[in-house]
Amino acid sequence: MIKHFLNDKPTKLFIIFACFFVANALIAECIGGKLFLLEQMVGLPVHSFTVFGEKGLSLTLTAGVLLWPLEFVMTDVVNEYYGPKAVKRISYIAVCMISYAFIMFFVAMQVPASDFWRTSKVTDGVPDMQNAFVQIFGQGMWIIFASLTAFLVSQLVDVTVFHHIKRRTGNKHVWLRATGSTLVSQLVDSFIVLFIAFKVGQGWTWQRVLAICVVNYTYKAIVAIALTPLIYILEHRINKFLGHETAERMKAEAMGQEHPLVAPINVD
Structure with missing residues (x-):
């Protein structure tokens, strides 16, 4: 039984996804304290601009944004093959590990x-x-609480939007459900972090919170769209690894059953 479990391809794949998902989230949190200027990183002149009347803004980002987009890519891939319950479970594990x-x-x-x-x-x-x-x-503590809350809520939003789109489009338009769900969840993530950490925690004005939210979300949206081809590459490789029949069965069960995981995996 144990040998069968360890040799089962869907099980192997799920373990790899779960480990990467948790590790990537933890690393992103650990490096999030560093700020950098996006313009300097890509070799462009630094310019300040105004949003919602908030002056002197620039593309100053946390180093964590280098990894967070991959988290949402993994969410969409796991959602596609294992269903929303699996995504929620690894999200809960990630939050617990980050807290620890x-x-x-x-x-x-x-x-x-x-x-x-x-x-x-x-x-x-x-x-x-x-x-x-x-x-x-x-x-x-406000930043830690804000980050964990935003991560968990945005993951749940991503799962919901992803499946809402997929129920309407079936297995077509992978780009729409993957990128669409990410764009919505990233907006939620950006707002919650800034609201809790800086509006509640440090008394920032709504003007500043919304202005910086727009700047951060613009970057996240561009990256989400740019990473769309990665979804197709991963799906192609996964289908090849699992075999067409197994892959299609997993996708169908992820959409049509309350318990989405293919045996012998059990997220309960």
Whole structure:
């Protein structure tokens, strides 16, 4: 039985997807404290602009946006073959693992640092390693709460929109359900993060929140559209790996049954 479970192709694929999904989300959260200018990254002049009356805006983004688009691609792929219950389950696991990671970061920050380690990088321009460690791994509680809430809600929105479109289009128009669901869920994600972390947490004005939301969402929307071909590439490779008959059966069960996973996988 165990051998059959480990050799089952749908099971192997689901494990790979789940591991990548959780790891990618965790890494994105960990690197999210770094900000960068998109214009500088691509070698363009930096220009400021105004949105909703908020002046001096630029394409300043968190490093986490480099990975988050892949999260929504994975959501659509898992949704296509395993159904919404599988997406919800790996989303819950990701939230739990991210929460656990931040708890461990907090514990590590409270552990007294040795004097030797504190000054070990002075010659490299880091006068206090303990302070640097805290600054890198420490985040405001509002930001952590906002990020986790936005991730979970946007995933659920993505699942709902994806299946609403697929029920109307069947197996046609993969680009529509994949990109459409991502565009909607990314808008929700962008707004929730800024609202909780900065409107509630730091008292920003609605003008600033909405302006920065537009800037962030514009980037996410462009990337979502640009990654649409990746959905087709992945689907082609998955169909080849599973075999046409198995792939079509999984897609049908993902849409037509309350429990979408193909045996022997059980998300309960």
